[in-house]
Amino acid sequence: MPWERLYNWSRKRSLWPLFSGLACCAIEMICAAAARFDQARFGMDIVRPSPRQADLMIVSGTVTKKMAPQIVRLYNQMAEPKYVIAMGACAISGGPFKEGYNVVSGVDQLIPVDVYVPGCPPRPEALYNAFLALHARWDRETIRGLRWYQKGADEGIPEPALGPDLVDWRLADKIAQKRSE
Amino acid sequence: MVGWGILKSLSVTLGRFVMTYVDDLKWFFKGGFGKRYSPAALAVRQSPKGRGIFTVQYPKERLPLPENYRTFPFQVLDPQTGKTRCTACGTCARVCPPQCIWIVRATNPKTGRPAREPAEFHVDVSICMSCGLCAEFCPADALKMDHAYEITADQRDGAFLWGLERLAKPLAYHAEIHPTDYAAEQAARERKGARKKK
Amino acid sequence: MPEQVQPSQQTAGALSTLEARFPGAVQPAEYEGLVIAPDRLVEVATCLRDELGYTYLSCVTGVDYPAPTARFPARLEAVYHLFRATGGPLTLHVHAERDGLGVPSLAGVWPAANVHERETWDMLGIRFEGHPDLRRILLWEGFAGHPLRKDWHEPYYEADHKPFASRYPKGHPLRAEERTPLSCNLQYPPDWSPEGWESGAEVPVYARMDEYAAGDWRSMRTTDQIVINLGPQHPSTHGILRLVARLDGETIQQLEPVLGYLHRCHEKIGERNTWLGNVPYTDRLDYVCSMSNNFGYATAVEKLLGVEVPERAEYIRVIMAELTRVMNHLVAIGFFTNDIGVYLTAMLYALQERELIVDLFEMASGSRMMCNYFRFGGVARDLPEGFLPLAKELVYERIPRRVDELERFLVDNEVFRARTIGVGVLPPAKAIAYGCTGPLLRASGVPYDVRRVEPYSIYDTFDWDVVVRYNGDVYDRFMVRFEEMRQSLRVLRQALERLPDGPILAGKKQADVKVPAGEVYGRVESPKGELGFYLVSNGGTNPYRYRIRTPSFANLGVLGELCRGHLVADVVAILASIDVTLGEVDR
Numbered sequence: 001m002p003w004e005r006l007y008n009w010s011r012k013r014s015l016w017p018l019f020s021g022l023a024c025c026a027i028e029m030i031c032a033a034a035a036r037f038d039q040a041r042f043g044m045d046i047v048r049p050s051p052r053q054a055d056l057m058i059v060s061g062t063v064t065k066k067m068a069p070q071i072v073r074l075y076n077q078m079a080e081p082k083y084v085i086a087m088g089a090c091a092i093s094g095g096p097f098k099e100g101y102n103v104v105s106g107v108d109q110l111i112p113v114d115v116y117v118p119g120c121p122p123r124p125e126a127l128y129n130a131f132l133a134l135h136a137r138w139d140r141e142t143i144r145g146l147r148w149y150q151k152g153a154d155e156g157i158p159e160p161a162l163g164p165d166l167v168d169w170r171l172a173d174k175i176a177q178k179r180s181e
Numbered sequence: 182m183v184g185w186g187i188l189k190s191l192s193v194t195l196g197r198f199v200m201t202y203v204d205d206l207k208w209f210f211k212g213g214f215g216k217r218y219s220p221a222a223l224a225v226r227q228s229p230k231g232r233g234i235f236t237v238q239y240p241k242e243r244l245p246l247p248e249n250y251r252t253f254p255f256q257v258l259d260p261q262t263g264k265t266r267c268t269a270c271g272t273c274a275r276v277c278p279p280q281c282i283w284i285v286r287a288t289n290p291k292t293g294r295p296a297r298e299p300a301e302f303h304v305d306v307s308i309c310m311s312c313g314l315c316a317e318f319c320p321a322d323a324l325k326m327d328h329a330y331e332i333t334a335d336q337r338d339g340a341f342l343w344g345l346e347r348l349a350k351p352l353a354y355h356a357e358i359h360p361t362d363y364a365a366e367q368a369a370r371e372r373k374g375a376r377k378k379k
Numbered sequence: 380m381p382e383q384v385q386p387s388q389q390t391a392g393a394l395s396t397l398e399a400r401f402p403g404a405v406q407p408a409e410y411e412g413l414v415i416a417p418d419r420l421v422e423v424a425t426c427l428r429d430e431l432g433y434t435y436l437s438c439v440t441g442v443d444y445p446a447p448t449a450r451f452p453a454r455l456e457a458v459y460h461l462f463r464a465t466g467g468p469l470t471l472h473v474h475a476e477r478d479g480l481g482v483p484s485l486a487g488v489w490p491a492a493n494v495h496e497r498e499t500w501d502m503l504g505i506r507f508e509g510h511p512d513l514r515r516i517l518l519w520e521g522f523a524g525h526p527l528r529k530d531w532h533e534p535y536y537e538a539d540h541k542p543f544a545s546r547y548p549k550g551h552p553l554r555a556e557e558r559t560p561l562s563c564n565l566q567y568p569p570d571w572s573p574e575g576w577e578s579g580a581e582v583p584v585y586a587r588m589d590e591y592a593a594g595d596w597r598s599m600r601t602t603d604q605i606v607i608n609l610g611p612q613h614p615s616t617h618g619i620l621r622l623v624a625r626l627d628g629e630t631i632q633q634l635e636p637v638l639g640y641l642h643r644c645h646e647k648i649g650e651r652n653t654w655l656g657n658v659p660y661t662d663r664l665d666y667v668c669s670m671s672n673n674f675g676y677a678t679a680v681e682k683l684l685g686v687e688v689p690e691r692a693e694y695i696r697v698i699m700a701e702l703t704r705v706m707n708h709l710v711a712i713g714f715f716t717n718d719i720g721v722y723l724t725a726m727l728y729a730l731q732e733r734e735l736i737v738d739l740f741e742m743a744s745g746s747r748m749m750c751n752y753f754r755f756g757g758v759a760r761d762l763p764e765g766f767l768p769l770a771k772e773l774v775y776e777r778i779p780r781r782v783d784e785l786e787r788f789l790v791d792n793e794v795f796r797a798r799t800i801g802v803g804v805l806p807p808a809k810a811i812a813y814g815c816t817g818p819l820l821r822a823s824g825v826p827y828d829v830r831r832v833e834p835y836s837i838y839d840t841f842d843w844d845v846v847v848r849y850n851g852d853v854y855d856r857f858m859v860r861f862e863e864m865r866q867s868l869r870v871l872r873q874a875l876e877r878l879p880d881g882p883i884l885a886g887k888k889q890a891d892v893k894v895p896a897g898e899v900y901g902r903v904e905s906p907k908g909e910l911g912f913y914l915v916s917n918g919g920t921n922p923y924r925y926r927i928r929t930p931s932f933a934n935l936g937v938l939g940e941l942c943r944g945h946l947v948a949d950v951v952a953i954l955a956s957i958d959v960t961l962g963e964v965d966r
Contacts, residue, residue, distance in 0.1 A: 019612075019614055020612060021616075021618070022618070022619055022641065023618070023641055023643075023663075023666065023961070023962055024663055024666035024748060024749070024962060026616075026618070027666060027667060027748065028747075028748070030616065030730070031730060031733075031734070034723075034726070034727050034730040034731070034734075035234075035235045035236060035727045035730060035731050035734075036227075036235050036236060036237055036730075036731065036734050037236070037237060037239060038236045041236070041238070049612070049613060049614035061641070062641065062643050064639075064640060064641060064642055064643065066518070066519055066639050066640050066642065067611060067619060067640045067641070070611055070612060070619075070640075074612060089306075089307055089308060089309060089310060092307040092337060092341065093305075093307040093308060093337065093341070094308070094564065095279070095307070095308055095310065096278065096279040096308060096310040096659075096660065096663075097643040097644065097648065098279065098308055098535065098555060098564070099279075099533060099535045099536075099537075099555070099644075099648060099651070100533065100564075100643050100644030100647065100648060101526050101533040101534065101564075101644055101647065102517075102518065102639075102642045102643065102644055103564060103643060103644065104563075104564060105535075105555065105556060105563060105564045106307075106337065108337060109563055113337075114335060115333050115334075115335055116307075116333065116334045116335070116336075116337060116340065116341075117332070117333050118253075118306050118307055118309070118332055118334075118341060119252065119311065119330060119332075120309065120310040120311045120749060121748060121749070122330065123330045123747070125237075125239050125240075125243065125244070125330060125331070126330040126331060126332070126333075128239050128240065129240075129330075129331040129332075129333055130333050132240065133333040133335070137335065161577075161578035161580075162519045162521060162522075162578050162580035163521055163567075163571070163573075163576065163578055163580075164521060164522065164523035164567050164568050164571055165522070165523065165534075165565045165566055165567055166565060167573055167576075167578070168563075168565070169573070171561060171563075171565070172573045172574070174561060175561065175567060175572070175573055176572065176573075176574070178560050178561065179569070179572065183793065184793065185791070186790075186791035186792040186793045186795075186796070187792055187793055187794065189787060189788075189791055189792070190787075190788045190789070190792045193784055193787055193788040194724060194788075197728075227738075228769075228772075229735055229769070229772045229773050229776060229777040230772075235731050235734070246741075247741055247742040247745075247763070248763065249741075249742065249743070249744065249745035249760065249763065250741060250745050250746070251745040251746060269548070271546075271547035271548060272890065274542065274546040274547040274550060275542040275546075275547065275890070275891075276542075276653075276655070276656070276890045276891075277542075277546075277656075278541075278652055278653075278656035278657070278659050278660060280541055280542065280543050280546055282546060282547075282550075283546050283547075283550035283551065283552040284546065284547045284548065284550045285548065285549055285550055285551060286547070286548040286549075295548065301550075301551070303550070303552040305552065305554075310659055310749070311746060311749065312658075312659035312749070312751045313745055313751065314655070314656070314659070314751075314890075317759065317888070318888070318890045326745065342552055361763075
């Protein structure tokens with residue numbers, strides 16, 4: 001449909017990332033925004049620290065349990081349409097630090113992810129490839145099919161709490177079941 | 182005079198701004214609009230001599246990668262045997278710091294003893310830290326580090342656990358991306374072959 | 380049974396003085412240093428600081444010995460590393476009990492001990508009696524257990540040491556999520572239930588803020604003071620650091636950093652890794668300067684191995700380390716200008732030069748950032764063909780010009796001067812007492828540079844100066860960085876001229892390295908300060924204790940003091956001038 005093409009075209013040309021650099025991949029993300037791999041060519045030079053004004057959250061770096069409530073809160077505060085790119089091995093699955101006691105093994109345990117980019121850290125060009133992959137996905141999407149335009153408003157993801165270990169409220173039933181076993 | 186320092190700063194920025202256009206014009210006079218985007222121009226712009234715009238217009242332009250560059254491991258497919266050179270010695274699995282290499286050693290169906298090839302070889306690329314220790318210590322020149330970085334997926338399951346089919350790449354590819362390494366390898370093999378003949 | 384290790388001359392000197400003053404309280408330790416009785420610790424420490432000149436406490440940590448060692452029973456051991464104006468460390472060991480007798484806190488003798496003792500309590504559960512604020516620093520209040528104890532296992536625990544047997548020869552891939560009952564990296568105490576439970580992790584953070592409220596009220600007006608959070612997600616480019624500040628208007632009355640948002644368990648993972656397997660992990664500590672971290676670790680392990688590095692490898696190491704220093708200072712200046720509001724301009728200029736240097740690293744080691752280049756006894760691979768001409772062009776022509784340009788851009792700028800001169804002044808005595816190192820210390824007038832006071836590698840063969848400035852404010856810290864870049868270029872010019880031919884690795888390439896039993900504190904001057912590795916080996920293929928003393932973690936201890944009385948905007952400038960990288964702070 002022509003309005004969908006217009007909708008998708010305008011989204012592709014002005015995707016504003018959230019400044020959510022966590023660890024080493026954040027340096028490559030900054031390099032992707034810097035002069036050599038200028039992301040202003042893609043309309044993405046408006047990097048917003050405030051989640052209310054951002055469209056894309058690039059989770060670049062290890063998500064630790066201490067940071068998990070903040071990541072979920074940031075995701076909830078972003079306004080739709082919102083997308084998440086898991087950049088780097090740590091964001092995909094915990095990466096080399098997977099066995100750590102303070103590491104969440106993949107940001108998709110907390111928030112839904114749209115594109116995964118492996119690498120430790122992925123080159124800035126690999127990150128651009130991820131942006132292009134995201135754009136390509138939009139070419140296949142229809143407005144009616146989008147998650148946030150469906151019936152039943154999105155309540156937001158419950159924020160995990162810090163207890164004897166990270167407490168993910170969505171797992172509360174499972175924890176109770178394992179205790180009784 | 183108050184403000185002199187600020188003017189000095191602005192002169193630096195102005196100088197750079199003007200330089201980008203001066204540099205562009207230089208390339209234009211050399212041969213038209215297209216000249217600025219040629220690989221030769223990219224090499225100059227990306228070197229210490231570059232004065233103008235430093236940007237690499239990805240995806241239209243790509244930076245050439247040095248030979249030593251490492252993204253993920255790949256298995257070298259020997260054209261003569263049609264199989265990889267891997268002897269399933271397990272060195273890479275032992276030396277990998279995050280332990281993301283999984284190897285099942287094959288057994289010889291006739292004798293039932295372990296065979297010198299892998300039945301299964303998996304690398305979990307979502308854990309791999311691209312350190313290159315596996316390729317560095319591989320005694321059979323089987324595992325080498327690849328240059329391919331344009332990899333994305335939209336589902337985690339099944340996208341990043343690479344088996345032997347996905348990891349195997351032909352010897353010609355290895356020779357293409359690692360010319361010096363390949364030449365040294367061939368020289369070593371010839372020397373070994375010559376010694377064996379004697 | 381280890382033979383009687385001969386104590387170093389320094390330790391022997393301290394031992395004789397202390398034995399005379401405090402008979403019965405001091406004895407030689409198993410490998411290195413002295414064991415002090417806990418009840419005399421504070422007196423011994425005060426004597427060491429005031430009379431023997433050990434004014435600089437570099438690191439406080441702990442080691443868990445659940446089984447008796449050759450000379451001492453099972454214990455939790457607190458370990459302190461002290462330094463004088465020159466020379467190596469004096470190591471003190473104090474024995475404590477698991478869940479029992481603690482150790483007196485030395486935060487009153489050396490304020491530097493404050494953050495380190497909190498971390499030791501957090502990780503090992505050694506209670507420091509008399510510490511002003513003993514709460515967890517990297518994890519949160521309420522976390523179950525002390526992770527670095529040998530009997531504490533993480534949820535994804537597979538075995539004590541790598542390599543794991545499950546990978547070969549019958550290595551059917553099994554994701555860690557599929558092995559655990561909850562399908563994720565979480566474990567709870569068996570008697571705990573989430574029903575009706577509320578998190579108390581934030582309570583102690585804010586409770587600290589109210590403690591000082593009573594004394595600081597201004598008498599003229601009754602205005603409220605407000606507690607705000609800067610971070611953990613914020614526009615500054617330093618990483619996820621949270622600062623909790625109590626403000627009176629815009630003026631900071633009290634500021635506390637809350638750390639641990641990037642705590643990636645380097646030390647626990649380091650104990651599981653092999654010695655060689657730790658090298659790529661050190662890249663990820665201070666992720667901007669990976670070569671320096673490699674250097675520190677390699678230097679420390681080579682002390683234990685007793686291996687001598689060939690000359691060409693030493694030159695290559697110095698070239699890489701100094702290029703890293705130039706790159707780090709450029710990035711520090713660029714990020715600083717980004718944070719104070721120049722936004723992208725100077726940051727892009729600095730990052731452009733960084734890209735050219737990083738091209739060199741990519742050519743030599745294979746990766747832009749995570750270089751994994753150093754090995755025990757040398758470097759991993761030789762410099763490729765195009766490296767030297769490119770390096771020479773950068774070092775002789777390009778970088779000096781760009782450093783001059785960046786200086787012209789910033790130094791006389793009235794706005795820059797107004798924001799930085801007189802802000803965050805750190806007096807030299809306080810800097811030493813808080814264990815600050817690096818440009819932060821040298822800008823306060825203390826000419827302490829590890830490359831000069833305890834030379835490692837071949838730094839004593841080059842002609843270079845230690846850069847010192849005397850005002851101790853933010854402006855001076857940046858001037859020190861500009862000058863240090865010039866000194867690094869000076870060293871680079873000499874190294875590139877004199878680079879000899881020869882082997883790049885002592886002996887053969889080895890994957891399974893066995894390090895003889897012992898302990899060592901090896902340190903290097905990383906661009907941010909003193910980076911030290913305290914390694915304890917029991918003769919095996921994996922470290923027994925792998926402790927990283929990072930400059931950013933120690934330097935952050937002084938942030939609260941520096942920011943008191945300044946405006947919120949100055950906090951950003953002060954934090955940028957300390958130049959922290961969160962990967963290093965939280966490990």
